[in-house]
Amino acid sequence: MGSRSVLPIAFAWLMGISALAQGPTYGIGRAPTTEEIRARDISIGPTGQELPPGKGSATEGATVYRTKGCAGCHGATGIGGTAPILKSRTPTNPDVWARGRILALRAPFATTVWDYINRGMPLNREGTLTPDEVYALTAFLLFINGVIPEDQVLDQQNLAKVKMPLGDKYASLPDWKPRTPRLKGYPY
């Protein structure tokens, strides 16, 4: 008997699956609220669209740098501490790549600097800096590397527009595809 009665059922079942393909299949997981997402989302992209309101200048940043203990690990001037240096030792080298791997110098976007200070500093007290303090510290690091003037105020609107010395002088990553060699034409 089977086949005649099973086929329409199987067909209906398949239709059901394809209809579900656009929606959730398992219904597991909870929808976070907009506020929850905003609170957890600390990823700042190159457009700066996620930046919170706030502002700060290098002058203010110099004070934050002292009072928040940055100097303790990075040195009073951004050089000479036990943590990575924050200022180039060869700031006048016309080749940006030769000035060293300094975040506030080699990052293609000022948002990269803001994002890192905000998510990762100060060591063991991450998340304690206010947005104003992060803007100020970003301005301070950009200033000591000669990227912006000392009195420039960075904020939610202009941070992403800062012209970084690296510009677009970096290689983009390969357009990755599954089951393809890591570098086309590389004989190995």
Added chain:
Amino acid sequence: MREKRPARREFLRSGAALAGGFTLGAAAPALGQAPNQSPMIKGEREGEIAYGARSKYVTSVRIPHGSRPSPDNFGLTFHVATPLQDQVGVITPSSLHYFATTRGAFLPDVDPKQHTLMIHGLVDRPLTFTVDDLKRLPSVTRLHFIECAGNRSSRRAKTVQETHGMASNAEWTGVLLSTLLKECGVKGSAKWFVAEGAEEVKGASSMPIAKAMDDCLIAYGMNGEAVRPQNGFPLRLMVPGFEGIFHTKWLQRIKLVDQYYMNYNDFGHLDQDHKIAALEYQIGPKSVITRPSGDQRLPGKGFYEISGFAWSGGGAIKQVEVSTDGGKKWNKAEFRGTPQRMAFCRFAYPWNWDGNETEIMSRCVDEIGQAQPTREQIAKYWNKTFDQTFSVPGLDNSVQPWKIARDGSVTNGFA
């Protein structure tokens, strides 16, 4: 903890004997006489019953990689290498799995009951999953290696732990990221995803959506138990075949975005040359002989099974060859077990050492035809002279030679 302190010293002292481990063998008892009985552990010495401890005679341990100690003066843990020379199967024991941190990290002490993974950004339905939620979903179990970008042999390195110990292989169990993303509904504009961990630097890397949909998985299991804290407990993102840094530990958030997000880890991947950038992304085919390897000693001429591991970020290993004459003749090695995609496979080659000085090495080819090069070949590709100053651009997957002296001592062929 009673037996813990001497363990390290004992390891150092027994290092030579262990390393030359071919010289084992107890004296045979006289005919008809019961063999000497080993002393017995009564009850427990180190938790043998509740959570099996290994024999006190097995002392191999991880070591800090490179010059930076772990923990360092700040209490940060940096890079720690696995003792590959002692690994006997394809699985690296969880306690010995290598680990590395972005800039040095404290170890997050995550309560799995409080931990959630949030997926948001360019999706139709942002979702937050608890660890228990993930365990309800269809699961996969796969063998995968992870390798640190800094896994590079140098002239100073003596053992295979120092030359290749920043790579390990484990059995990972979890949910495919594609399962979760389908549940959230990926918007057409999503091209990249950013994964974030719970450590203090909250490592964030941009990765292609194509990779997410292909084979990324969110692992809660490692070698049959929960993922170890140093490897990301309670959730670790596996990005099979990509550099270690992408395998986000303590995974708590995934954001789908429309462009490369250029956060700290992405910044670390910048290079001037697109070829180098590509060679620092998906890991190339690589193999190394672990036995015999640097700092070991062959007790005399005669039979030895040469064995080691091969892996590739491009897929499964298709072929491994071994040379026992410094690279003049290459012989096909056998696989021990079936090679799997982006996983260590174990190879072996039977060898009779004639007692003369020689050099042994291995090379491999993966399923998409990528071949493991020698450093000479790589130098030629880049139009560079091959000498002591040559450094392999991108992640180093070059052939590792081991020199064998007439006295049986094995040393790094690059030394």
